[in-house]
Amino acid sequence: MLRPRPRPRRLSADAVGRAPHGAEAQYTKGTTNLKKLDFNNEEQVVADVFRQSFIEFVKTGVPSNKHVSWLNVGTDKDLRYLQITPKPLMRLGFYNETTSFWHKTLKYGFNVVQLLPTEKSVKRDKLQL
Numbered sequence: 001m002l003r004p005r006p007r008p009r010r011l012s013a014d015a016v017g018r019a020p021h022g023a024e025a026q027y028t029k030g031t032t033n034l035k036k037l038d039f040n041n042e043e044q045v046v047a048d049v050f051r052q053s054f055i056e057f058v059k060t061g062v063p064s065n066k067h068v069s070w071l072n073v074g075t076d077k078d079l080r081y082l083q084i085t086p087k088p089l090m091r092l093g094f095y096n097e098t099t100s101f102w103h104k105t106l107k108y109g110f111n112v113v114q115l116l117p118t119e120k121s122v123k124r125d126k127l128q129l
Contacts, residue, residue: 024050042086049088 027047030037039047045067052065064070068088073080081094105111106118 027051028054045086045088046084049082049084053082 026037027043027050030039030047037043049065049067052067053063056065057063062070063082065088068082068090070082071080071090073094078092078096079094079099080090080092083089083091102113109118110116111118
C-alpha cells in the first residue's frame, strides 16, 4: 500500500530534491499559510535577495539587490540567470538545451512562445507586398 511521505516542516530543495512550485513565497512574505517564520542567517539572505530583486524590478526594470550585481541576461543561447542561494551569483547557461531549441525555431519566422511573427518575417512580408 502506498502511503504519502511525511510533509517536511518547510518545503525546500533539500526536502523534495528541487524547489517546488511556489517555494519562494515563504521568502517573499516571511510567512507560511499558518505562521510567521524565523529565518536563520542563510535564509534571511535568500529572503533579502527575493524581496530586493522584486522591489527593484518593479521600480527600475532591473532586479538588483545588495548581495550580487545584476548582469544583462543577454539574447544569445547562453543566457545569464541569478542563482538564489545564501551566496547568490549570476551564472551562464539557463536551460541551455531548451533555450537553444526555441532560438532555432525563430529562423522559421514565428515566435512559438509569444505566438507572434518574428521581426524578420514581418519585414519580409512587407517587402513582398
